[in-house]
Amino acid sequence: xxxxxxxxxxxxxxxxxxxxxxxxxxxxxxxxxxxxxxxxxxxxxxxxxxxxxxxxxxxxxxxxxxxxxxxxxxxxxxxxxxxxxxxxxxxxxxxxxxxxxxxxxxxxxxxxxxxxxxxxxxxxxxxxxxxxxxxxxxxxxxxxxxxxxxxxxxxxxxxxxxxxxxxxxxxxxxxxxxxxxxxxxxxxxxxxxxxxxxxxxxxxxxxxxxxxxxxxxxxxxxxxxxxxxxxxxxxxxxxxxxxxxxxxxxxxxxxxxxxxxxxxxxxxxxxxxx
Amino acid sequence: xxxxxxxxxxxxxxxxxxxxxxxxxxxxxxxxxxxxxxxxxxxxxxxxxxxxxxxxxxxxxxxxxxxxxxxxxxxxxxxxxxxxxxxxxxxxxxxxxxxxxxxxxxxxxxxxxxxxxxxxxxxxxxxxxxxxxxxxxxxxxxxxxxxxxxxxxxxxxxxxxxxxxxxxxxxxxxxxxxxxxxxxxxxxxxxxxxxxxxxxxxxxxxxxxxxxxxxxxxxxxxxxxxxxxxxxxxxxxxxxxxxxxxxxxxxxxxxxxxxxxxxxxxxxxxxxxxxxxxxxxxxxxxxxxxxxxxxxxxxxxxxxxxxxxxxxxxxxxxxxxxxxxxxxxxxxxxxxxxxxxxxxxxxxxxxxxxxxxxxxxxxxxxxxxxxxxxxx
Amino acid sequence: xxxxxxxxxxxxxxxxxxxxxxxxxxxxxxxxxxxxxxxxxxxxxxxxxxxxxxxxxxxxxxxxxxxxxxxxxxxxxxxxxxxxxxxxxxxxxxxxxxxxxxxxxxxxxxxxxxxxxxxxxxxxxxxxxxxxxxxxxxxxxxxxxxxxxxxxxxxxxxxxxxxxxxxxxxxxxxxxxxxxxxxxxxxxxxxxxxxxxxxxxxxxxxxxxxxxxxxxxxxxxxxxxxxxxxxxxxxxxxxxxxxxxxxxxxxxxxxxxxxx
Numbered sequence: 001x002x003x004x005x006x007x008x009x010x011x012x013x014x015x016x017x018x019x020x021x022x023x024x025x026x027x028x029x030x031x032x033x034x035x036x037x038x039x040x041x042x043x044x045x046x047x048x049x050x051x052x053x054x055x056x057x058x059x060x061x062x063x064x065x066x067x068x069x070x071x072x073x074x075x076x077x078x079x080x081x082x083x084x085x086x087x088x089x090x091x092x093x094x095x096x097x098x099x100x101x102x103x104x105x106x107x108x109x110x111x112x113x114x115x116x117x118x119x120x121x122x123x124x125x126x127x128x129x130x131x132x133x134x135x136x137x138x139x140x141x142x143x144x145x146x147x148x149x150x151x152x153x154x155x156x157x158x159x160x161x162x163x164x165x166x167x168x169x170x171x172x173x174x175x176x177x178x179x180x181x182x183x184x185x186x187x188x189x190x191x192x193x194x195x196x197x198x199x200x201x202x203x204x205x206x207x208x209x210x211x212x213x214x215x216x217x218x219x220x221x222x223x224x225x226x227x228x229x230x231x232x233x234x235x236x237x238x239x240x241x242x243x244x245x246x247x248x249x250x251x252x253x254x255x256x257x258x259x260x261x262x263x264x265x266x267x268x269x270x271x272x273x274x
Numbered sequence: 275x276x277x278x279x280x281x282x283x284x285x286x287x288x289x290x291x292x293x294x295x296x297x298x299x300x301x302x303x304x305x306x307x308x309x310x311x312x313x314x315x316x317x318x319x320x321x322x323x324x325x326x327x328x329x330x331x332x333x334x335x336x337x338x339x340x341x342x343x344x345x346x347x348x349x350x351x352x353x354x355x356x357x358x359x360x361x362x363x364x365x366x367x368x369x370x371x372x373x374x375x376x377x378x379x380x381x382x383x384x385x386x387x388x389x390x391x392x393x394x395x396x397x398x399x400x401x402x403x404x405x406x407x408x409x410x411x412x413x414x415x416x417x418x419x420x421x422x423x424x425x426x427x428x429x430x431x432x433x434x435x436x437x438x439x440x441x442x443x444x445x446x447x448x449x450x451x452x453x454x455x456x457x458x459x460x461x462x463x464x465x466x467x468x469x470x471x472x473x474x475x476x477x478x479x480x481x482x483x484x485x486x487x488x489x490x491x492x493x494x495x496x497x498x499x500x501x502x503x504x505x506x507x508x509x510x511x512x513x514x515x516x517x518x519x520x521x522x523x524x525x526x527x528x529x530x531x532x533x534x535x536x537x538x539x540x541x542x543x544x545x546x547x548x549x550x551x552x553x554x555x556x557x558x559x560x561x562x563x564x565x566x567x568x569x570x571x572x573x574x575x576x577x578x579x580x581x582x583x584x585x586x587x588x589x590x591x592x593x594x595x596x597x598x599x600x601x602x603x604x605x606x607x608x609x610x611x612x613x614x615x616x617x618x619x620x621x622x623x624x625x626x627x628x629x630x631x632x633x634x635x636x637x638x639x640x641x642x643x644x645x646x647x648x649x650x
Numbered sequence: 651x652x653x654x655x656x657x658x659x660x661x662x663x664x665x666x667x668x669x670x671x672x673x674x675x676x677x678x679x680x681x682x683x684x685x686x687x688x689x690x691x692x693x694x695x696x697x698x699x700x701x702x703x704x705x706x707x708x709x710x711x712x713x714x715x716x717x718x719x720x721x722x723x724x725x726x727x728x729x730x731x732x733x734x735x736x737x738x739x740x741x742x743x744x745x746x747x748x749x750x751x752x753x754x755x756x757x758x759x760x761x762x763x764x765x766x767x768x769x770x771x772x773x774x775x776x777x778x779x780x781x782x783x784x785x786x787x788x789x790x791x792x793x794x795x796x797x798x799x800x801x802x803x804x805x806x807x808x809x810x811x812x813x814x815x816x817x818x819x820x821x822x823x824x825x826x827x828x829x830x831x832x833x834x835x836x837x838x839x840x841x842x843x844x845x846x847x848x849x850x851x852x853x854x855x856x857x858x859x860x861x862x863x864x865x866x867x868x869x870x871x872x873x874x875x876x877x878x879x880x881x882x883x884x885x886x887x888x889x890x891x892x893x894x895x896x897x898x899x900x901x902x903x904x905x906x907x908x909x910x
Binding site: 008011025032092102103105106110150153203217 | 685871
């Protein structure tokens with residue numbers, strides 16, 4: 001095409017935007033993270049992760065994020081299977097059901113769980129009404145995991161649903177035709193074919209869980225610090241941008257690892273949430 | 275012929291308010307190549323899916339080898355399917371695809387390896403075992419889909435428009451391939467297609483379907499030469515289907531002109547459809563001053579040999595390679611004619627038809643009647 | 651039996667996702683200011699809500715930022731996606747990689763990186779800095795939503811339009827845009843939603859005195875939430891719900907007609 005050059009020229013605004021607001025800010029994080037207050041090069045901000053308090057916050061964040069991710073997969077997979085099996089479905093409606101809660105403020109939603117989970121909260125009132133043992137999970141890591149699952153479950157459901165609903169029904173029929181029962185077909189056909197969705201869902205749940213500071217602040221009391229809380233406090237309370245940036249670099253290492261894993265398994269971009 | 279392997283008894287199936295199959299009865303013999311032929315939406319694929327176990331009929335029974343399998347899950351049936359879009363497992367190699375059914379049945383490794391080798395050889399793709407389906411062409415994928423099905427030694431192979439996605443040349447090659455496979459395997463093939471040529475080429479028996487009813491069952495020759503109703507005649511190749519009157523046995527009046535024919539027992543002065551294949555219409559050149567306006571030659575007169583029984587004018591001419599296709603306007607009907615000789619547009623011609631080539635069919639009494647189920 | 655199990659399971663997940671909505675809606679009618687006890691039914695919070703200038707300003711900020719950022723992101727993102735489609739593999743995958751960064755990176759890192767940028771260049775924190783940040787992550791959602799549409803577009807359509815005498819601009823508006831419109835629209839909705847629901851990035855890029863609903867709620871966490879916030883989010887939730895039901899029932903009837 002003759003006007004190819006012109007068409008490519010159209011990308012200029014975005015390229016400039018991406019450089020100014022994606023690339024340069026990231027370089028800023030590296031700049032601040034690798035210098036001290038006087039602008040001198042140092043590794044001390046990054047190495048600050050070895051501080052026991054920081055190390056512990058990273059460790060807890062990793063464990064809780066891992067647990068939430070696994071539970072999200074276990075909860076979302078059957079649901080995605082069910083949604084994909086609905087005939088005459090209105091796809092938009094299914095997607096909207098899971099996006100709709102986002103229109104109610106994220107903080108308020110999490111706060112509502114506080115109301116539900118509190119020691120004299122709604123759930124415990126219902127439980128004690130039926131003389132059942134009550135839950136004491138508010139301000140514990142379990143409550144944080146609960147909040148993570150609640151907030152990020154839709155990001156696991158949507159990519160899984162997308163991938164599973166695109167599997168050709170005849171491929172599953174073929175497996176049944178060749179003698180596989182329902183569970184064999186699920187294990188040998190559906191599961192391997194939905195790997196891109198699983199991987200995409202994992203990154204979409206794991207990264208925000210690992211890096212959250214709001215969920216832990218609201219449901220974990222102020223006792224449990226995640227790496228996200230540490231970084232947030234360095235920026236907003238201690239105004240130690242260098243240390244905050246240094247710890248962010250460490251955090252990004254984990255994010256990059258999960259991005260690399262994603263790109264290996266999800267070359268086609270099949271598992272995107274939208 | 276041999277025994278019935280599959281019996282479909284009184285099968286009805288609807289999707290929502292849409293009746294797809296209506297009280298269908300059909301049997302399939304052992305070692306038969308049976309083709310379900312019809313336009314899309316005629317119920318042929320649904321029939322196949324009911325045999326395969328992917329749909330359950332609303333009423334009726336599926337009997338397989340004397341056993342009622344109507345409610346049996348697909349994985350427990352002794353038949354295998356070759357799907358329309360191949361339905362290969364893209365995350366497995368070709369060999370793993372072929373081994374799938376055998377692994378489920380827990381066959382030994384050496385048995386499976388032998389079978390893979392045998393199946394790949396059978397479909398002429400010996401060196402492809404370690405490849406993935408995405409690297410194959412459409413025709414190759416189809417062969418693998420067949421190989422994957424036949425290693426399970428099914429008694430019946432169901433094929434759902436297996437050649438639909440291939441181009442013409444490849445389709446013709448695959449037709450011969452399928453006939454060869456059928457002979458080598460000695461099993462029953464149930465084949466679904468909307469392509470009449472494919473059906474005529476490969477089948478032992480053709481079942482013509484329309485709107486959920488079987489229109490006609492017969493050998494390819496029977497279906498082509500003696501269509502039982504206007505739908506079959508129209509669907510199988512081009513035809514002149516002309517509303518006519520059966521005067522008495524062996525005499526039919528077509529477009530006001532009496533033609534001798536060979537059909538009997540339709541009664542007297544009965545409205546019928548006359549079906550005449552375009553290649554069976556014989557044309558005779560007439561002089562330019564011949565009056566064709568009040569066309570028709572008396573039955574008693576011998577002049578039909580020179581002037582034809584009906585006279586008309588050639589209105590269209592197309593060269594088709596092996597023959598010329600012409601349209602002749604005679605007595606208000608546009609006759610479709612195939613002939614190896616050329617008759618230019620405007621040429622006045624006489625039309626003759628050998629009595630054997632006039633196929634008389636009962637007129638459908640109503641729209642519904644047209645689709646009446648016909649037993650073999 | 652199996653079907654009942656399916657319905658039960660879906661219902662449980664649904665309850666899990668929507669239980670907080672119910673709690674918030676109930677709280678919006680609670681006379682008591684405390685979340686813990688029920689003080690009787692009242693409409694007061696709804697009445698007072700519209701008189702509260704601070705909350706109204708936060709709502710206006712939130713909606714303006716969501717709308718403008720989604721709109722700008724749609725324009726820049728759609729144009730960029732069209733251009734990227736014509737690029738070589740390397741340039742395209744690099745661009746897509748960069749586009750993925752705001753989506754895959756942690757919100758907290760995106761937030762602080764932009765905060766550092768604004769600090770470094772002494773850019774004034776306020777409405778505009780939030781807007782710039784939101785446009786940035788919204789472009790990614792738009793590109794990701796438009797890209798598949800562009801890939802499936804028949805390039806001959808555009809060429810045919812030019813062949814028939816259309817100018818490139820005319821062809822863009824009459825041929826390309828209608829073709830990719832569903833992608834642009836869902837990109838816009840996605841971007842609008844993401845912007846509306848964002849707290850973390852806003853938290854780091856907002857200046858003193860400018861608040862969105864999210865940051866307002868966050869500020870109230872320690873001293874207790876103003877129940878007018880429950881009323882506000884209930885109103886937003888209900889209006890979106892009604893809108894969605896309308897969107898999903900109206901064109902469904904139209905679509906069926908088209909299919910036949």
